Amino acid sequence: MLSLDQLDNTVARLLAGDRVALAQGMTLIESVHPAHQALATLLLDRIMPHTGMAKRLGITGVPGAGKSTFLEALGGYVLTLGLKVAVIAIDPSSPLSGGSILGDKTRMSLLSRAQRAFIRPVPTGGYLGGTSRRTRELMLLCEAAGYDLVIVETVGVGQSEVDIARLVDCFLSLQLAGAGDELQGIKKGIMEMADIIVINKDDGDNRARVMLTAQMYRASLTIMRRKYPAWAPPVLTCSALEARGITDIWRAVDDFYQRMAVDGGLTALRKRQQLDAMRKQIEENTLAALFARDDIQDRYRRALEQVENHSVSPRAGVEDVTRYIVEKINH
Numbered sequence: 001m002l003s004l005d006q007l008d009n010t011v012a013r014l015l016a017g018d019r020v021a022l023a024q025g026m027t028l029i030e031s032v033h034p035a036h037q038a039l040a041t042l043l044l045d046r047i048m049p050h051t052g053m054a055k056r057l058g059i060t061g062v063p064g065a066g067k068s069t070f071l072e073a074l075g076g077y078v079l080t081l082g083l084k085v086a087v088i089a090i091d092p093s094s095p096l097s098g099g100s101i102l103g104d105k106t107r108m109s110l111l112s113r114a115q116r117a118f119i120r121p122v123p124t125g126g127y128l129g130g131t132s133r134r135t136r137e138l139m140l141l142c143e144a145a146g147y148d149l150v151i152v153e154t155v156g157v158g159q160s161e162v163d164i165a166r167l168v169d170c171f172l173s174l175q176l177a178g179a180g181d182e183l184q185g186i187k188k189g190i191m192e193m194a195d196i197i198v199i200n201k202d203d204g205d206n207r208a209r210v211m212l213t214a215q216m217y218r219a220s221l222t223i224m225r226r227k228y229p230a231w232a233p234p235v236l237t238c239s240a241l242e243a244r245g246i247t248d249i250w251r252a253v254d255d256f257y258q259r260m261a262v263d264g265g266l267t268a269l270r271k272r273q274q275l276d277a278m279r280k281q282i283e284e285n286t287l288a289a290l291f292a293r294d295d296i297q298d299r300y301r302r303a304l305e306q307v308e309n310h311s312v313s314p315r316a317g318v319e320d321v322t323r324y325i326v327e328k329i330n331h
Contacts, residue, residue, distance in 0.1 A: 004039060011046045014145050017084075019118055022145045026120055029137050044137060047144035052270070054086075054143040055257060058164040060154040060190075061174030066200045067153055068107035070174055070240040075111045077246045078149055084116045086142035088135060089153045091123050118147065136167050136277050165193040166273055169266060170256050172196045172249075177206060177213035191217075191224055195233055196252050203239040210237050230259045290325060299324045 013021035025047075029040050061067050075085045087108070111117040120138065135152060142150045154164050165171040173194035191197075197217050202210040217235045226232065234252050238245030260266040290296055303317035312320070 004042075007039065007042060007046070011043065014047065014141065015050055017146045019145075022118060022141060023120070025141050026138055029134050029141065030122070040137075044140065047140060051140045051143040054139075054147055055149045055253065056139060056152075056168040056170070057149060057253060058152045058154065058168035058171045059174060060164055060171070061200075062176060065174045065176050066240050067174055070198075070200055070238070071151065071153060072108050072110050073238075073240045073243045073246045074249065075108070075117060075149075075151070076114075077243070077250060079111075079114055079116055083148040084118075084146060085111065085114075085149045085151065086118045086145070086147035087111060087120070087151045087153060088138050088142070089119060089121045090135070090155050091121050118142065118145075136273075139167070166276055169260070169269065170195045170253055172198060172253075174198050174200050175213070175217070176201060177209040191220060192227060195227065195231065195256055196249070197221075197233060197235045198245075198249060199235070199237045200240055202237040202245060203242055228260065228265065230262060230265060231256060296321075296325060296328070 010021050010024055014025055025043055028036055028043060031037075031040065059067060059071065061070075071087060071089075075087065078085050089108075108119060111119055122135070122138065139150050139152065152164060152168055171194050173190050173196070175197060177199055199210050199214050199217070214235050214237055221233060221235065236245060236249055236252060238249060240246070257266065260269065291300065300321050303312075303321050306312045307314050307317045
């Protein structure tokens with residue numbers, strides 16, 4: 001783990017594109033040890049002037065949609081353009097052990113070996129919404145290290161994945177055809193937040209089903225309110241396995257950025273996201289500070305015991321603890 005004496009050197013190496021320094025910085029950011037929090041804040045302060053130049057792309061999809069294969073194809077194509085690609089691959093944590101497999105590097109062997117690519121598997125740590133608590137800060141580190149495209153691959157858990165849209169500029173939803181999941185993908189949560197919809201596995205005997213599914217999505221989009229007035233989400237198809245249709249998808253990403261740049265749309269989006277992230281972190285920190293107090297912990301434990309013994313309802317337990325906290329704050 002980094003120390004204060006090493007911080008200046010690490011920042012200099014990170015800004016020069018050193019992947020080891022980037023990995024060390026990410027480990028510091030992810031640390032939950034109280035002694036590392038102040039150092040992590042200093043690191044972020046030092047790199048902030050060097051952030052904001054990368055494209056931020058979020059990719060979600062139902063299990064089996066081929067996200068890793070798609071990332072290999074898309075990332076590989078972007079590398080041929082002379083750009084640098086960073087992937088933050090969110091991995092679900094076990095609710096029992098808290099551990100994660102973190103096997104995304106093995107599924108993206110091409111990007112793992114490329115000098116201009118960087119893959120960081122990140123456990124959710126129980127964080128909801130398909131991302132991790134520090135995803136945004138990890139993205140900033142990648143930008144400071146000079147990566148032109150930062151991709152966040154979400155867990156792939158369905159409707160809760162809309163949280164990724166609050167972290168990235170462009171949100172791509174990867175879908176399947178012929179797997180009985182078309183209606184799941186067409187639910188309004190994902191459809192309203194997605195900026196690009198891609199139907200994968202457009203190959204072999206599946207091509208006819210892919211075309212039909214794409215038509216269903218396009219028809220659904222016509223009756224939904226646009227997320228941005230300047231952008232109509234396209235529905236594209238591809239075969240990630242055959243690397244076909246990838247050029248059109250990257251062209252759509254570029255088109256999104258060009259349209260969003262008009263009238264400062266992209267700048268406004270990022271400012272709004274930054275303030276939302278700050279507000280959310282303040283709420284989390286405030287809650288943690290409150291429950292660090294012994295008296296609130298005692299009140300909370302007493303309420304849990306009463307609920308467990310069926311002497312009060314869960315709602316009454318919540319109201320009791322909340323009322324106590326409010327009284328303490330007001331006095």
